[in-house]
Amino acid sequence: MLSFNGNSINHCLSCLFILKKMLADDHQRLYLVGINGEWVGYAEVCEVARDRLSGHYTADKNDLGWHLLLAEAQDVGKGYLRAIMRLLSFFIFEHSPAKKIVGEPDASVKPYEVVAQEFNYMPQYQIVMPEKLQCYIFVTKKGFIVSLPII
Template identity: 30%
Template sequence: MSPPAAPAGPALQGDWAPVATPAGEFQLVPVRPEHDLPTLTRWMNDPVVAAFWELAGDESVTARHLAPQLSGGSHSTPCIGVLSGTPMSYWELYRADLDPLARHYPARPHDMGVHLLIGEARHRGRGTGTALLRAVAGLVLDHVPLCTRVVAEPDLRNAPSVSAFLSAGFRLAAEVELPEKRAALMVRDRTHRPLP
């Protein structure tokens, strides 16, 4: 994968260097639709992903999902997760306090949120998600000084996702009713830095 152009959105302020994880070297690379759209569309059509992301369809469906995030005023940055040189996951880093999610929990200024999917099935169910969540939460807390916690709201029915967040040092803060799902509000505080 070639080096990214200037990062999109507010979450990635400059290039974030690769980090070592138990699963291999990992890096977040801002999405480049002209390059990444076919891969993202394939991932969105995987039945395991489609069950929770509900973005199955042709490339236009994925493009419509990405477009608002790639606009100049977005509070979200879509990224490809590259593990040992291979794209394998999709991430959205966003200002949770500026997101509609903030209406459903006691948001703090500069809360950062994370959405993710493991696109390549061979990386599911092996602890890879836990290792990468731990790494990404660490990256956010290291690179966004005003952020005191990272939040996420996986669907409560997605037991593997909730388990990965818990294993990565997040805590279950609440169950919240969102317009599209009942979610587990997961929180990783800056003071909690689990061992690798």
């Protein structure tokens, strides 16, 4: 079961209100993330030029960004981040005109930094947000493609 801050999302009215608001926001798309038949989190793909991140760099109208939340503590550390980040990046580049993907992971979550560099996401600088210190990272389509293994 998905949870938000330790509470079941099915029993948290404030969480449902937030979810309803997010679903109505046309600058982003929400995706449930499942692995091996289990829901492990969700991802947001957003138009960066219309996102709060646009106040921190000059975004191209086609730049897309992502936010990722792994839902349960037991899903952290299983290698899901690598698989999800690869799939999410591939999905964005294959199904949009984006030439750049922007991420803004929490600067205190070191696995993001390691995995992001594997896919040629380049760290830029840190941004202070009300809820976290985030690291602004990006990857170009060409940079991402060359990071993929040749099959």
